[in-house]
Amino acid sequence: MNTRVLFLSAILASVGLNGLAHSASFNLATNKQNIELKQTPKKIAVYDLSILDTLNALNIQAQIVPKTTFTGSLTSYNQAQFVKAGSLFEPDLAQLKQLKPDLIFVGGRSAKTLESLQPIAATVDLSPNTDQYMTDLKNRTLNLAKAFKRENIANKKLKDLEQLQQKVQQQTASKSAMMLFAVGDHYMPHAANDRFGFIYELTGFKSVLPLTEKTDAARPEAGSMQALAAQKKNAELLESAIQQNPDYLIVLDRGAVNTQKYATKQGIKTHPILGQSQAVKQNRIIFVNANAWYITGAGLDNTAFMLKEIAKSISK
The missing domain is CATH 3.40.50.1980 (Nitrogenase molybdenum iron protein domain)
Structure with missing residues (x-):
């Protein structure tokens, strides 16, 4: 194989790898924020139960949650395998620094802690807007579904709802x-x-x-x-x-x-x-x-x- 062919092969391989890297990137866009990560987050912390419920409905599991009583579809989060770090109002900053999550969700009661969490990891506020309940729920669900590539599940559940x-x-x-x-x-x-x-x-x-x-x-x-x-x-x-x-x-x-x-x-x-x-x-x-x-x-x-x-x- 001559030098020219080797050079072209290297370019094509590079393009292919870049394409794969791009396809594996993570982008979560909301009305107020645009979160971009190099890859889909694996270790997720969630400090709002409406967000946790929607993620759970889309088969996206959090690993870090607040200390609270989980009921209904979220009952499994009472188990010890899920790390409890802080409350619905106040995430435990010191514990989160040690745990090093890839992404943190806040909303509602915890929304005010957004700025204090951003130095630890990418943090997004997905507080519900119940003044436009169904429109807002649909938008938040589809934003999450697009970012985590769960559009099929989201569309089915939204249609049923x-x-x-x-x-x-x-x-x-x-x-x-x-x-x-x-x-x-x-x-x-x-x-x-x-x-x-x-x-x-x-x-x-x-x-x-x-x-x-x-x-x-x-x-x-x-x-x-x-x-x-x-x-x-x-x-x-x-x-x-x-x-x-x-x-x-x-x-x-x-x-x-x-x-x-x-x-x-x-x-x-x-x-x-x-x-x-x-x-x-x-x-x-x-x-x-x-x-x-x-x-x-x-x-x-x-x-x-x-x-x-x-x-x-x-x-x-």
């Missing part, structure tokens, strides 16, 4: 509801633009609550004049909503998180305002799974779980 949502919305057509976040004896109504107000978009229930006025003011101190005024306003809002006779009351009991002890199942019956509603008298109350709605949130498989939970409760 869309069909499930349509089925639920057929059940809720022309029906109204009020979402309630319960803490002890206090029931806080959530309008469509409140934290758990995404339920109206997700399920198709019509809200009986007006949109709330947003404020950056801190929560008033318990027992203060401001707190008492807020309680009075809350009671007036509940009374006004109940007068519209919602078909269903949907209750997220904060006290049932990690305990599954739903004290509100009894407490709501004796509540001076809610107890007089037709929904309570006719037992049209949906007590949603506290961990799924409060802790895991807007993940791919968890959203399907939440929709099935609503569908099952309506069909009783």
Whole structure:
């Protein structure tokens, strides 16, 4: 083989190797960030359960997770083989430096730690935007699926989820509801633009609550004049909503998180305002799974779980 042929062979081999290297690269694009790695990450740390749920649904396994109680489709992460490093709010920086992950995910409760984690490893914030619940879930899922080459799984699951949502919305057509976040004896109504107000978009229930006025003011101190005024306003809002006779009351009991002890199942019956509603008298109350709605949130498989939970409760 002459020198010219050897030279051409070397060039072709180089091009081939470069092509393989390029095909093995990893690119995760979001609205705010663009993460580029030389290869698909193998050691992944996740500090938001909605992200973990979506990754898990796409058959992408994390190795490092926070110390918390994992339920539902994430139960396997309670096992000791998964390293627990920090909490949902505060990743353990020292432990992560030793573990040397290839990629770190933050979101929601842990989003504020993004900058402190970036010197350790590539870190991406995939916080859910529940103001546009399904559109945002689809975008986050497809971004992950494209980066990890799981498009087939993602498209199948998203199609199934869309069909499930349509089925639920057929059940809720022309029906109204009020979402309630319960803490002890206090029931806080959530309008469509409140934290758990995404339920109206997700399920198709019509809200009986007006949109709330947003404020950056801190929560008033318990027992203060401001707190008492807020309680009075809350009671007036509940009374006004109940007068519209919602078909269903949907209750997220904060006290049932990690305990599954739903004290509100009894407490709501004796509540001076809610107890007089037709929904309570006719037992049209949906007590949603506290961990799924409060802790895991807007993940791919968890959203399907939440929709099935609503569908099952309506069909009783």
